[in-house]
Amino acid sequence: MNEITVDEIAVGVSTGGSATMRAVRWAAERASTLGSTLRLVHVIDEAPADREGAEATSGETPGAADGRSRECLDEAAAVVADVDPGIETVTTLERGNAVDVFERISAEASMLVVGSDWHDGRRASRRRVLSLRIAAVSQTAVAVIPDLEPVGRRGVVVGVDGSHASDHALAFAADEAERLGEPLIAVHSWDVVAMVGGEYGYGAPLIATDDLARAEAEILETALAPVVAAHPGLEVQRVVVAGDPVNDLTEAAIEARLLVVGSHGRGALARFLLGSVSQGVLADLVAPTVVLR
Template identity: 80%
Template structure:
């Protein structure tokens, strides 16, 4: 479906940045913008008041719900300031936020959530919730940091030669082409892990130069179809022996966007992100899109 769904909280700059980012994207893609606030019935004033007898509590519940709808209206007004041609739909849902956004994401091309988790600060409930929503989303999920946009340029993507990485690379190339910005492809590899050095064997058997050459070939092979499909696209290659999370966040510090594929695995894969995607979301430096 040609729809971008946005999680809207009860205000704050993180939510408004997410709404603005999604509205700008909807403006260029022609997508419907669905603004969703979820009333967590296990903990909200609305549910507690509705469950309690008495006129005062009922009035409190009505006032609380009116405030939530006002927050949705404010978000919609901001979106229409970006482009008054955007079709904006507001939805007030009840239930578990994670379950609701999993369902909503099934009918969306992208799910957008705001997060104030960046710069190594202590995790708030909102930051943790954004990770949980990203893990269950059935669509691409964009996590927008509460940071000033500034002068940013480039679309950074992590490349490791896997199928999900190829998917992320193709997506990032399309985005870079659409935005008229360079594609910055980062292939980061850990030489110690590659040669088994952490276990005390293997390192003498493989020369570092040979490994570097092999890793560079992985990036070249992944980029070949992208370059062929986007002949005018500026591509910046980066092959780094280091930690992927550190290298990606460093490359994306001044970028417009970071794109990663998620390698959640095992019986709980539906609820988990891979270590790299989880790592970059835990230290947001740019709008970050996770593909599964």
């Protein structure tokens, strides 16, 4: 099996669905700019086809399944060549559980990219659930690409809450915004009820909303200070809003080129869980979204 290098972007290539090829194109454009190697990965899950995330191979001989998979990889390679024929591209056909395969790959890849074709309030498909599970187990950044037209979108949106994970996401988003020539849209969303202990107005300390707003704005400014210093020419838009972080980030990203969030998944179940915000934005995918651990 070929080794994976740290400057390699790995892309999940599944059979059927335009979201997969959008993901391949997105990854190819990134690889072309960064000079990264691109690995196109297709996983044949030989478990029963009704298992969540499994490729449907029931009724096919191993040879037929391999042939269909190779055709899918060839189609993806053609998309890469259309973006930039100079990209070093490797195709890999794997067997096993897709989540396990991508978890292993994530230990050495610089980024995983997967497609998701569930958006605009439609019911979750198995592929959508699979992308969430891959994001949860990944040891590297994961980009989940929806089947949405990218033309006319503007800005890199990032969620900021002052945490270490948020700082990591903010630094990544600023680099991406500068690379893409886009404004950075930093969103800090805070919950009044949570800030006063969940019983606002009924026994909890009365804190003026204006004072809270100023304090929350200061959190955003503190987080942004090193980013502004490192990227002096970058356009930065600040959004401080009292509300639900998932809803506010989703609203800010509806017309964005990219959404970036840090994951707060941690503890004994961290391998299987994302933080509530990253889980929420992936469950209502409105833009290409990168989740960072």
